[in-house]
Amino acid sequence: MNEYLVTDYGTTADGVTNDGPAVQRAVDACAQAGGGRVVVPAGRYLCGTIELKDHVELHLESGAVLIASLREEDFRLTVSPDSQVSGNSGYFIGAVHAKDVALTGFGELNGQGKSVMYDDGSDGGIGECPLFSEGFRPRLTYFEDVEDLTVRDVTMRDSSLWTLHLAGCRRVVVDGLKVCNDRRSPNTDGIDPDSCQDVLITNCQIETGDDAIVIKATGPMTRPYGPCENIVIRGCILCSHDSALKLGTETVGDIRNILMSDCIVKDCSRGVGILLRDGGTIENVTAHHITGAVRQYAGARSRQFIPDWWGKGEPLYLSATYRRGTKKPAGTIRNIVFEDIRLKAESSSFFRGEADCVIEDVTVRNCRFDYERQGTQEPGLFDEQPSDRDVYPHTIQAFYANHVNGLRLEDVQIRWHAPRAAAWSGLVELENCRNVSFDRVREEDV
Numbered sequence: 001m002n003e004y005l006v007t008d009y010g011t012t013a014d015g016v017t018n019d020g021p022a023v024q025r026a027v028d029a030c031a032q033a034g035g036g037r038v039v040v041p042a043g044r045y046l047c048g049t050i051e052l053k054d055h056v057e058l059h060l061e062s063g064a065v066l067i068a069s070l071r072e073e074d075f076r077l078t079v080s081p082d083s084q085v086s087g088n089s090g091y092f093i094g095a096v097h098a099k100d101v102a103l104t105g106f107g108e109l110n111g112q113g114k115s116v117m118y119d120d121g122s123d124g125g126i127g128e129c130p131l132f133s134e135g136f137r138p139r140l141t142y143f144e145d146v147e148d149l150t151v152r153d154v155t156m157r158d159s160s161l162w163t164l165h166l167a168g169c170r171r172v173v174v175d176g177l178k179v180c181n182d183r184r185s186p187n188t189d190g191i192d193p194d195s196c197q198d199v200l201i202t203n204c205q206i207e208t209g210d211d212a213i214v215i216k217a218t219g220p221m222t223r224p225y226g227p228c229e230n231i232v233i234r235g236c237i238l239c240s241h242d243s244a245l246k247l248g249t250e251t252v253g254d255i256r257n258i259l260m261s262d263c264i265v266k267d268c269s270r271g272v273g274i275l276l277r278d279g280g281t282i283e284n285v286t287a288h289h290i291t292g293a294v295r296q297y298a299g300a301r302s303r304q305f306i307p308d309w310w311g312k313g314e315p316l317y318l319s320a321t322y323r324r325g326t327k328k329p330a331g332t333i334r335n336i337v338f339e340d341i342r343l344k345a346e347s348s349s350f351f352r353g354e355a356d357c358v359i360e361d362v363t364v365r366n367c368r369f370d371y372e373r374q375g376t377q378e379p380g381l382f383d384e385q386p387s388d389r390d391v392y393p394h395t396i397q398a399f400y401a402n403h404v405n406g407l408r409l410e411d412v413q414i415r416w417h418a419p420r421a422a423a424w425s426g427l428v429e430l431e432n433c434r435n436v437s438f439d440r441v442r443e444e445d446v
Contacts, residue, residue, distance in 0.1 A: 002036030013043030020047035030056050040064040048074025052095040060107025067110045068092040072136045082187045091142035102150040111140045113160035113185055122300035126376055129300035130186040137161045143169055152176055164191045168225030172199040183241055185209035186306050195221035199231040212238035214246040217280055222253025229256045239266035241297050241309050247282055248275035258285045265292030269311030271343050276320040279331045286337040293344035295374040312383045313346030315369050320353040321387045334360035341367040346379045348396050353403035361406040372417040380423030395425040402431040414443040
C-alpha cells in the first residue's frame with residue numbers, strides 16, 4: 001500500500017497553525033495516485049474540514065491529534081442535521097459520494113466542544129442539565145453516500161455536535177471506536193446511522209451527552225438513499241444522559257432489520273428507545289443480552305432552549321405519536337423483541353401508540369428489571385418528548401401500555417427496592433390494548 005506522510009506536505013503540528021490545507025494536499029495526492037494510506041504521525045494538527053476520497057485511508061498514529069479549528073471559514077458548511085440546532089453546521093472529517101474509505105489508527109479527533117458550551121446554572125446547581133451552547137458547532141465526522149466505509153480504533157473526543165454521522169452509506173464497519181464527550185453536552189450523539197444499509201457496529205465505547213447510538217431515517221437522507229436497514233450493534237459500552245440505544249425520532253423513511261446485543265448501559269436516561277413521529281415504519285427489531293442501569297437526570301428548569309433530557313429512567317420505551325403541533329399519523333412500530341435484558345430502572349417500560357398508529361407485536365422475554373432509587377430526581381413523570389403531551393406527572397408501573405395490539409410478557413421479574421419511590425404503584429397498567437398475554441410474570445419487594 002502506498003503511504004503519504006502529511007508532514008511531507010507542509011504540516012507544522014504545533015496545534016496553532018491551520019494544517020488543514022496540508023493534510024488535504026496529502027489526501028488529494030493519495031487519491032490521484034489511485035489510493036493508499038495517508039499517515040498522520042504524533043503531533044497536534046489544527047484543521048478545518050478534511051474531505052477523504054475514493055480508496056483513501058486516513059490513519060492516525062498513536063499520539064496524533066487532529067483538532068477542529070471551530071472557525072466557520074475553515075469548514076465545508078451544511079445545514080445542521082439536528083432539528084434542535086438552527087443555522088449552519090459543517091463537518092470536520094468526512095467523505096461525500098465516495099467508495100472504499102477508511103478512518104483508522106489509535107490517534108484522536110478533538111472537536112473542542114468545550115469552547116462552545118458552558119454551565120449557566122439552569123438546574124439550580126445540581127450539575128446534571130444540558131450545558132448551554134452557542135456559536136459555530138460542526139459535526140466531528142460526516143460520511144454521506146459512501147460505499148465500503150471502515151472506521152476502526154480511533155478516539156473521537158469533545159465533539160460540539162453529532163460525533164459520527166453515517167448518512168446514506170452502504171457496507172459499513174465501525175469497530176473499536178471510542179467516543180469521549182462531556183456527558184452534559186447537548187446534541188452530541190455518538191453514532192448516527194441515517195438511511196444506511198448493511199452496517200456493523202462492534203466493540204465501541206461511547207460516553208456522551210445525547211444518544212449513544214441512534215438509528216435515523218431523516219428526510220434529506222432517506223429520499224435519495226432509501227431506508228435504514230440491516231444493522232447490527234454488538235458488544236458496546238454505552239454511557240449517556242439520553243438513550244443508550246435508540247431508533248428515531250426522525251422516521252421520514254423506514255427502519256427495519258435491526259439487531260442490538262451484548263451491550264452495557266452505564267447510567268443512561270433510557271435503555272432501548274424506539275420513537276416514531278414522521279410516518280415511517282419501524283419493524284423487525286431485536287434487542288437482547290443488555291445489562292446496566294437507567295435513571296432520571298435534572299433538566300434545565302430555568303431555560304427555554306433544551307430544558308430537559310429525553311428519558312426519565314425507562315428501561316424499554318416505544319412511542320408512536322404526533323410531533324408537537326401536528327396531527328400527522330406517526331406511522332407503524334411492529335415486530336419488536338426484547339430478550340435477556342437486566343436493567344436497574346426508575347420509570348416504566350413504556351409502550352404507547354395512538355388509535356391511528358397502534359404498536360403491534362411486542363415481546364418481552366426472560367428479563368429482570370430492578371426498580372431502585374439512583375439519582376437526584378424524584379420518579380413520577382412520563383416523558384413523551386417531542387409531542388404535545390411532552391412531560392407530565394404519572395404513577396409509575398413496571399409496564400405501561402396504551403394502544404398496543406399483541407403484547408407478550410414471558411418470564412419477566414420485577415423487583416422493587418427499598419426505599420420505594422412514592423410514585424411506584426404496581427406491575428402493569430393497560431389502556432386500549434388487545435391480545436395481551438402474561439406468562440410467569442412476577443414481582444417482589446426487596
